[in-house]
Amino acid sequence: MLTEDKKRAAYRALQDRILTGEGRASPEKRARAFSNANFCQPLDGLIGKVASRPAQVTDSDFAAARAAGFSEDELFELVICAAVGQSARLYDAGLAALADAIADEEDR
């Protein structure tokens, strides 16, 4: 098995900071943006696009979020949480697949 390396540790430090450190958006909202789950309209559109089709984000997505009362600093944080959340899922999926391949090799 691979040990936790410096790269992975640095990534965890980023993840922990944005989710549990001080912020303008509540930790609960940041956690929901990170997991891309259970956001009500109109923010679910923006968060969903950041996670799954970021090239399609438009000015209107931000305008709708502002109109719903989200401040610029809250949006800054929530977009970052959505981006890091999706990349964390990819990182975890890749490392889990690698661990499975290594375990199969060692079983032979």
Add this chain to the structure above:
Amino acid sequence: MRLGVLNNGYGPGTKLLFALIRLLSRHPVPDAARLVFYRPDFYGSRAKKFTHEAMRGPSAWSVGDRELMAAYVSQANESAFCISAHSATARQAYQDEPKVSAVLADLESAPVEEGLRATLRMLGKLTREGKAGADDMRHVLSAGVSRQQVADALAVCAAFNTTNRLADAFGFEVLSPEGFEAGAKFLLKRGYR
């Protein structure tokens, strides 16, 4: 950028630094740099540390290989700013423009080592489909790539899946070709810190 705070929300010290960068580089401060200077305690400081570790930290992959992975992941995400920024950096790192262009045009026929090709193929699949299995990793390992190299490539993939999303969501302005070349030169000299 789409958030006013990312255009104008900086203190006097950071504004002075931006003016100095503009003066010395003769190019606008790239939006990628502006992002990490805004409230750096929330995102920028730790993001820079992770990205520098992934892109310039110890690894059997060369800097050129890792910049090419960054460009390839960015292409899978259709992130215009990041494709240009990291293909320029990979070209300068390798001193081989045709190799970078060939990989981005058609990975399967590009003149690269089989290990790098298999790794890029796996990173592209993981980025596009959101999943990868043990079989995908076995193909990479059987092409001669070490376990640690696979883990290192996954760190590059994580860094650019984050950056691509932020570039496109916040609306990073695409620079001139000269601006991207200047940025590439900076990234090769100073890294991501």
